[in-house]
Amino acid sequence: CSNANLKKCSNDDVCIPKYQFCDNFNDCADGSDEAGCTSVSKDIRLVDGITIGHKGRLEVLVNGSWGSAYGLQWSEVNARVACKQLGFTGYAQSIGFGKYHYGVGTMWKVNCFGNESRIQDCNLNRIENNVPHLSDVGLVCYNT
Known part of the structure; x- marks a missing residue:
């Protein structure tokens, strides 16, 4: 990804904003933006x-x-x-x-x-x- 504020999804050439990684919402088609994330607290x-x-x-x-x-x-x-x-x-x-x-x-x-x-x-x-x-x-x- 050419912009420092973007990060690449694992299995394709799609770049998404870094803040969308581990936000409890699948932004990458393969779900790689949520893989390996710390579990999100519900309280x-x-x-x-x-x-x-x-x-x-x-x-x-x-x-x-x-x-x-x-x-x-x-x-x-x-x-x-x-x-x-x-x-x-x-x-x-x-x-x-x-x-x-x-x-x-x-x-x-x-x-x-x-x-x-x-x-x-x-x-x-x-x-x-x-x-x-x-x-x-x-x-x-x-x-x-």
Whole structure:
């Protein structure tokens, strides 16, 4: 592939964007873009993103209910843990509040140290007051 942001499917000459590898969706006809990927965790998700899988508002499943990650005091360390949990191997980028619409339900303040394999292993504190969802975390995850 002539573009550094593209990667070749194994069994044909098709090149697809690198972020589409290990995004839990078969973009290559032979499925090679999903072969050998880390299994994707089902207890966090990215929603309301334009492209399936690699970007959106971060939601966390805690005690059987989906809630939003609280953006104030959110860190790039948290972003790396979340993207790793989703099966991505590269760069993690936090996106401005409201980029991927606003969530509903519980908001969770997340504090990771960076050695965690799951957001749920980080320090999670429920935001108790009725904070509006204007500060929901947006996230973009990439593969290397």
